Amino acid sequence: MKFSLGSSVRNERRTDAIVSYGLLILSVIFALFPIAWMLSTSLKSEAEALSLPIRWIPKQFTLQAYGDMWTLKPFATYFWNSIVVSGVTAILSTVVGALAGYGFSRFQFRGRTSLLAFFLATQMISGVLVIGPYFQILAALDLYNTLTGLIIAYVTICLPFAAWMSKGYFDSIPKEMDEAGLVDGASRLQIFVRIICPIAVPGTVSTLLFAFLLAWQDLLWALCLVSIDERRTVTLGVAFLVGEFVIQWPMLTAASLIGSLPTILLYLFLQRYYVEGLAGGAVKG
Amino acid sequence: MHSGRTWHDRHFGYLFVLPATLMLVAVLVFPAFITLKASVTPEGGGGWHFTLTHYVNAFRDPVLAQAFKNTFSFVAWSMAGHFALGLALALALNQALPGQTFFRLIALVPWTIPDVVAGIIFRWVLNPIHGALNPLIQMVIPSFPAEFQWLSSPTLAFPSVIFANIWRGYPLVMVMLLAGLMAIPRHLYEAAAVDGAGKLRQFWHITLPGLSTIILIALALDMVWEFRRFALVVAMTGGGPGTLTEVLSTLVYKTYFQFFTFEYASAMAIMMSVVLFILSLPYIILVGRKQ
Numbered sequence: 107m108k109f110s111l112g113s114s115v116r117n118e119r120r121t122d123a124i125v126s127y128g129l130l131i132l133s134v135i136f137a138l139f140p141i142a143w144m145l146s147t148s149l150k151s152e153a154e155a156l157s158l159p160i161r162w163i164p165k166q167f168t169l170q171a172y173g174d175m176w177t178l179k180p181f182a183t184y185f186w187n188s189i190v191v192s193g194v195t196a197i198l199s200t201v202v203g204a205l206a207g208y209g210f211s212r213f214q215f216r217g218r219t220s221l222l223a224f225f226l227a228t229q230m231i232s233g234v235l236v237i238g239p240y241f242q243i244l245a246a247l248d249l250y251n252t253l254t255g256l257i258i259a260y261v262t263i264c265l266p267f268a269a270w271m272s273k274g275y276f277d278s279i280p281k282e283m284d285e286a287g288l289v290d291g292a293s294r295l296q297i298f299v300r301i302i303c304p305i306a307v308p309g310t311v312s313t314l315l316f317a318f319l320l321a322w323q324d325l326l327w328a329l330c331l332v333s334i335d336e337r338r339t340v341t342l343g344v345a346f347l348v349g350e351f352v353i354q355w356p357m358l359t360a361a362s363l364i365g366s367l368p369t370i371l372l373y374l375f376l377q378r379y380y381v382e383g384l385a386g387g388a389v390k391g
Numbered sequence: 392m393h394s395g396r397t398w399h400d401r402h403f404g405y406l407f408v409l410p411a412t413l414m415l416v417a418v419l420v421f422p423a424f425i426t427l428k429a430s431v432t433p434e435g436g437g438g439w440h441f442t443l444t445h446y447v448n449a450f451r452d453p454v455l456a457q458a459f460k461n462t463f464s465f466v467a468w469s470m471a472g473h474f475a476l477g478l479a480l481a482l483a484l485n486q487a488l489p490g491q492t493f494f495r496l497i498a499l500v501p502w503t504i505p506d507v508v509a510g511i512i513f514r515w516v517l518n519p520i521h522g523a524l525n526p527l528i529q530m531v532i533p534s535f536p537a538e539f540q541w542l543s544s545p546t547l548a549f550p551s552v553i554f555a556n557i558w559r560g561y562p563l564v565m566v567m568l569l570a571g572l573m574a575i576p577r578h579l580y581e582a583a584a585v586d587g588a589g590k591l592r593q594f595w596h597i598t599l600p601g602l603s604t605i606i607l608i609a610l611a612l613d614m615v616w617e618f619r620r621f622a623l624v625v626a627m628t629g630g631g632p633g634t635l636t637e638v639l640s641t642l643v644y645k646t647y648f649q650f651f652t653f654e655y656a657s658a659m660a661i662m663m664s665v666v667l668f669i670l671s672l673p674y675i676i677l678v679g680r681k682q
Contacts, residue, residue: 126484133476134494137558140513140523141504143516158520162523209404210407212404213403215404229615231419234639234643234660236422236426238426238429238648239426262414262415263419323506323622325621329648341505344507345622355515358515365505365508366503366505370503
């Protein structure tokens with residue numbers, strides 16, 4: 107009796123494993139097929155990409171498209187712009203967000219709860235609700251067509267997340283650390299910079315990542331706030347390739363893949379932090 | 392002396408939250424008010440003239456009605472797809488089978504791609520002549536029409552966009568649900584198995600209740616994001632054919648930045664935001680109650 111129960115459990119386990127593997131293998135095909143098709147196209151010549159019947163694997167591998175994107179189109183400029191915008195956005199939103207997070211975590215000031223709710227509520231605001239007036243403000247300040255205008259927007263969009271995340275992290279650092287500093291006569295700002303920030307550095311990974319990726323992947327703001335080629339980001343540059351009269355598919359697919367590479371690598375290496383942040387921040391609500 | 396210190400100290404909090412608050416007000420709240428004001432201002436007219444014409448027009452506008460309908464079905468089908476795929480894969484990944492890490496990383500890949508690129512990928516896969524999907528279907532169903540026009544078909548263009556969005560977005564729901572599954576203590580299942588509860592009953596009585604909070608959060612976040620999705624639609628169809636795949640964000644963008652009818656676009660944006668706010672109320676209340 108006992109033996110038969112054991113074997114039925116084992117059988118059940120095996121069925122589970124078979125079903126799971128089946129599902130997982132299907133998911134690999136589902137996830138990778140469109141990307142594989144893109145990779146294949148990017149390695150073809152223009153003529154081969156348009157030859158019929160279609161070829162799954164290029165007959166003649168060529169890196170032509172991966173060269174053209176830098177020479178025929180200014181992707182080097184786009185990349186530089188994306189790196190500057192995303193990098194500065196990541197750092198600024200983390201710093202400003204950490205200041206706010208520390209304020210929320212350590213001080214019981216009047217209106218604290220309402221202000222926290224306000225921070226969270228701003229996350230519900232759609233880009234298209236505010237981008238028109240923001241565009242006009244930038245134009246009035248001579249910041250239209252500048253990376254600065256983009257960076258200010260991205261930093262602000264990231265702030266609620268950044269503040270919320272760092273508040274959670276600061277909450278986990280004992281208040282006795284601050285009090286020890288106060289006893290030693292340090293100011294609140296000194297305590298924040300010299301004592302708390304060094305401990306909180308690991309907690310900034312998810313915020314840095316969140317902000318960097320948001321800025322890198324955005325299309326809406328870049329599209330509305332930049333009209334000249336020299337200021338375009340990679341995402342915007344790729345989007346403009348689709349809008350061209352004749353789409354050069356090998357170059358478009360090559361540029362898309364290269365433009366996605368930073369986000370793919372960052373996500374895959376750091377996704378643990380990102381998800382913990384997202385799930386944790388939301389759960390702690 | 393002591394009370395003086397705490398008074399100062401309490402107000403020090405304002406200094407820390409000030410920069411972030413100012414930025415949020417300057418970049419999000421103030422422009423939102425400008426939009427609100429523009430939405431009740433006569434076209435081209437400044438000053439403080441008040442009119443509801445734009446809202447009246449908006450209610451009669453078939454294109455806006457279409458965009459609302461599209462956005463609702465885009466959000467609903469995307470959420471359903473993300474949830475179904477995400478849950479199935481999270482359950483499979485939670486078995487801790489050999490190769491689990493490999494499968495998890497691969498399943499994450501679509502999510503790591505900017506949604507502009509996701510739109511481009513599917514535009515190319517669905518290309519009627521040179522795309523990969525038609526030949527692939529023909530390998531299974533030889534009678535399938537050659538050069539089938541997915542993205543210019545009035546009936547299939549929008550489902551195609553939704554499909555691409557399901558592909559793009561399921562991994563996030565999957566990882567969140569997986570994190571939730573891993574947090575359910577194993578011994579609950581062992582106890583249930585000893586009591587003779589089958590797999591289905593375990594799923595119903597242990598897994599689902601254990602996941603309920605994270606399911607709610609994942610779906611709420613997904614809803615807010617999909618409601619605003621912009622770049623995928625722009626890159627894949629640009630809203631076409633005609634206005635058949637237009638969603639609210641693409642329509643507001645075009646009305647403002649391509650047709651330059653600022654006041655009308657503002658009214659649309661306000662309506663869109665009000666609807667999104669109402670839809671996310673249950674989530675806001677839930678989070679608020681937890682606080």
